[in-house]
Amino acid sequence: MERVSENSLIKSLIGFFQQTYPFYYTKSNSWKYFLLIFLIAFSFNFIFEPFNVNRGEHKMSYFWICFLHTFIPSLIALIYFSLLDYFSKSYRTWTVGNEFIHILIVLLVIGIENFLIRDIIYNNPNNWSYAYFFEEIRNTFLVGFLIIVLIIPINYNFQLRKNNEAALQVKESGSKANDKNSTQLIQAQVKADEFKLVLDDLIAVRSDGNYSEFFIQSEKEPVKLLKRISLKELEMQLTDFPEILKTHRGWLVNLNTVVQTQGNAGGYQLTLSGLSIKVPVSRSLIPNFNERMTSLSNSPLSSVTNACQP
CATH class of the missing domain: 2.40.50.1020 (LytTr DNA-binding domain)
Structure with a gap:
């Protein structure tokens, strides 16, 4: 019985990841979404200080540290998805799984970037240690994971329900009304x-x-x-x-x-x-x-x- 339940769960997850998902990363839309992400991430970091903060190591005010830790990652995500949109035809077959995978790739790049700019932000002799390297990647994935787990499924279900309801109102027609030369x-x-x-x-x-x-x-x-x-x-x-x-x-x-x-x-x-x-x-x-x-x-x-x- 447990095996059947596990197989059913796996099939459900696979089916979910294969579902169509909106491709937001077009030239006209990308900057709007990433501006929104920047504002949310900046406010979250600045107000709640989710990670340990040793202000004695700071080379600048905490406001500008939060700015750098949100502006540069938002810029990286904007560039990444803009290039993806420009060089590929992903919009044709974009799925929930595509959204997850590419966000994870972006999070990894952002984690590495956060490690590389530590010398600009922190006065710490161990900035280039493996410990801080993995810590920056871990912290990036923790924040990103919250976005993935909360926003993607919620947005997916909202869009699915809304579009299903709207589709029911569409009247298909076999009409060939055309008084011009066809x-x-x-x-x-x-x-x-x-x-x-x-x-x-x-x-x-x-x-x-x-x-x-x-x-x-x-x-x-x-x-x-x-x-x-x-x-x-x-x-x-x-x-x-x-x-x-x-x-x-x-x-x-x-x-x-x-x-x-x-x-x-x-x-x-x-x-x-x-x-x-x-x-x-x-x-x-x-x-x-x-x-x-x-x-x-x-x-x-x-x-x-x-x-x-x-």
Whole structure:
């Protein structure tokens, strides 16, 4: 019986770590979150003095010591996650487990940094000892562990509940209301990649750097077309079609193909007709998605011809 309980607990933990988690570390958001972390950490250290303080060793006031011990770590975290955002596509598959692992890496770097600046802060002949090295890392992980254990699960459950409730209000629609010509010439960066796209055949488009991967409906499984055009450039060319919406910085979706909307901690998760991949809707784009889906569901049906011409 105990073995079954242990296996169930392990599976639950693994499932939790594999759950989608909001990727906060975009260029527009990072500085806001790290400013908040700096203010919380500074206030906590300055007011409560959580660790032993020997003021006789201080080379500066305790206020500035707290400032250095919170500003530099916040800056390290900001730089780390900004580089992660810039050089990777982690936002596509960010999970609770990713959040834990990368925070632990940042905490280790911060612990080493706190050790390296001891000579600036403390007048102590043993600043460069192994004892203080491990003490600084230990103290950093103690503070960081409180943040991880408290904030991540609480935020995860809050976002999950909120987005689940919001997703239940979304009305999926098969409406193809469009009184314009449904065929659009897509102008790519390379002339050979230009093609005529019929919007009713389009399921979704996924960003791949300077390329875009088109998922086109077919009789069996979706056809994939890789074209040299960025998602931003493509979005600008499709602004006249209300059924085409950016749901995530890595996705454009034909809203007429949405068959199910589910909430998760990162926002929404869409099931599209004929596509096995779950497509995300970012938290910041949920209001626009809800509004557009409502608009389409209230629009009259119009008949269109399906075709895709390369």
